[in-house]
Amino acid sequence: MYSFEQKLEFGVALHLRLFSNVKNTRELRSGVMSGQLLCALIKPKLLVDPFQLVIAANKAVVRQNVSSLVTKSIYTEILFNLSPSKNITQGLTKFGVGDDDTDIFVLVIPNSDEELQEVLRQVDGDMRPIEDAKEMLSINEVIKTYSIHNDELAISNLLDSVVTRIAAKDCL
């Protein structure tokens, strides 16, 4: 499966694509930072499953609709939500791609299909099946990043542990 789509709260739809061998990461990043490219560029290394992104994105959408975002856009908010840290910059650098990254999850919450296609057209790389992200995942880094210990892994799968922490972040 090359595309992943999930309906979130408030009628919002999340779209996800995975790319490898991306050659223009630097340009994409500056497009995102200047607000011209409407998407989040995420490192696959810390993503256990697309559901992790669904929970972080849905949380951002809910906050946008019922109160207000902590960060400046829905896309930075998603990166911030993914991170266990309350420091915004730290979240953005940990989960967002750097200029040298070539494996990228592109997450889009578009207003129309044209808007989605327009974003995807900008990416100079090879689209990959979403399942291939498993090969880019570092379970050890996930465990370290979210501070999950063996006592917990004995009773819970990794994904459930991660999404519970993302959902509960403001309460910890």
Add this chain to the structure above:
Amino acid sequence: METDITDDFTLWKQGAEARLFTGNYLGKSSVMKERFTKSYRNSTLDAYLTKERIKAEAKTLVRCRSAGIPTPTLYLVDFERKRIVMENLENSLTVKDYIIQLSETDDSNNNLNELEFISQEIGRLLGKMHSANIIHGDLTTSNMLVTQDNGSVRLHLIDFGLSYVQQSSEDKAVDLYVLERALLSTHSNVAQMFGAILNAYQLVFKDKAKEILKKLSDVRARGRKRDMIG
């Protein structure tokens, strides 16, 4: 107008402070727990308390998991709409209903084994919980869920709205006392069951269990006095 994914949630249970709904949320079978306003309470105080309960609930869900205690996976915390959305532990029974069900079936040998097993599980999880200094605050048999999938029985703790972190033996003893009273109201053979729970509790919670059990007898004595006064 777009419809919202929680629109087709159905009301499932109505509690004293919250309504529980079930439905599909982000592709998962879920329970939505929505707290409501208590009209007799001052509205600023009420909003504050509600937020504190939601916070306590989410925080302790994470703490319990970290301590190796199964709890439902959390999907959303929403202070504005006073709700949390979590995994639906499908086909689960509360410990209360599980005990009732066992007492109503015939196979008495097997039932004793199952009661013994679930008592040990309860004791073991509570020992872990108290070792981590987590006080549940409402430790009734309705706030423990049993799931059974192909033969293996698993216990989960829920309903952490009144929970907090505290080292004191007194608070732990009160937790145990609340459980004892709850068992008393459902199970005729409670002495045996509670004894098995305390044994397992002591096994995991070696160092401080003695002190807590001593406090427990104090708490019981105070409870009896209160009962006599009325």
